[in-house]
Amino acid sequence: GAVVSQHPSRVICKSGTSVKIECRSLDFQATTMFWYRQFPKQSLMLMATSNEGSKATYEQGVEKDKFLINHASLTLSTLTVTSAHPEDSSFYICSAPVGRGLDTFGSGTRLTVV
């Protein structure tokens, strides 16, 4: 079946640095990728939608300059958390629609900013 590979699975970074998270569709072309953030014991909140070849669409309240999203090819979408702060610590997860409304999720990235 359709698989989305997400890396890294865990990352610890210092405040003020940037972190890049990658999601790759392994056996299908993902023209769209959804990026979610999930705080402990909370639901998945959609941050933005990336579309191959065009600008990402951000949800209300999500800072575009802080969460840079790039969808450079039909198999790769990246999320860069810039100038990370402890409050950015969270579980970030991507998903791609694979047809008929179905989504396949990446394995998630646990970001800890110290």
Next chain:
Amino acid sequence: GENVEQHPSTLSVQEGDSAVIKCTYSDSASNYFPWYKQELGKRPQLIIDIRSNVGEKKDQRIAVTLNKTAKHFSLHITETQPEDSAVYFCAASLGKAAGNKLTFGGGTRVLVKP
């Protein structure tokens, strides 16, 4: 936009008993309703879904019902087992018209006691 409410937030059942989780949605145009199971630190896994042209769907011990008039849908797990313990999320989608975006409920933490 779409809003999805999920209840209860926690559910403790004895092994072998049934578990029921209920969700309501706000946008009557939503047409796709998946349910996900998420274990700690893992990606959400689709366990069952239902589309707006169907009232009920069953897959072994799991069933989902949809009441479009009342705008609510429910997940039923029968003969619960300890491995059913996890967080369950419902979601709703407006389909292609809204870019296949999913809006998630707040989640239900299910604990099955042996």
